Amino acid sequence: MTAALSRAVLRGATVAALLVVGALSGCVPQPKTAKEIQQVEDSDRADRAAVEHEIQRLYDEATVLVADTWPTVPDKSWQTGCGDYADGTPSETWSIFNQYFGPTKSSPEETAERVAKMWTDYGFPTKVVEDNRIYPPRKVVSYPPYLTGVREDGFGIVFTIGENYADFDGNSRCAPIDPDDPVLPKNW
Known part of the structure; x- marks a missing residue:
């Protein structure tokens, strides 16, 4: 009788464990579909003028710390690669x-520290790192951290400075495309 009772208790414990595991696995987030992976979260939908202004301000304030004027005109444009919103609206980033x-x-050290403090004060916490793998070696200020990519909403800024050299590379948060943009095939 003891063996039968032990088996019954063991069987009951096994069924209870399976029920718990089954219930918990229903709570585990399921993998995203290919379409969901390419979607930009609706909560990340940003205003085009606001994101363009934000990146321009970060560029202007960082570059003036290097020199009063830069001899070359920056490359500025809307870029694809953000994905689509759930309703199918394409989005893009201001670069x-x-x-x-x-x-x-x-x-370079002083300038990089000033840029890092400025960006941190604006809510983009960062610190100066040194990259000796590039020539000339440079101090790097980056948000998100250097060589980690961009945030989920597409935002990323990088400032590097070395002896007689500096650069800025920034991408805004993703924003819906301009439906009246003349480069869109529907507007040709």
Whole structure:
């Protein structure tokens, strides 16, 4: 009788464990479909003018710390790669890139520290890192952290500075495309 009772208790415990595991596995988030992976969260929907202004401000304030004017005009444009919103609306990111060659107002270390503090004060916590794998070696300020990509909403900024060199590369949060953009095939 003891063996039968032990088996019954063991069988009951096994069934209870299976029920618990089954219930918990129903709570586990299921993998995203290919379409969901390509979607931008609706909560990340941003205003085009606001995201463009934000990246422009970060560019202007970082680059003026290097030199009063940069001799080259920055590459600025809307770029694809953000994905679509759940309703099918495509989105894009405002990008700015520019390089500076020449003497800088302050040392690379001092300039990088000032950029890092400014970005941290704006809510983009960052610190200066050194990259000796590139030539010339540079101080790097990046949000998200250097070499980790961009945030889920597409935002990412990188500032590098070395001896007689600096660059800025920024991508805004994703924003819905401009439906009246003349480069869209439907507007040709």
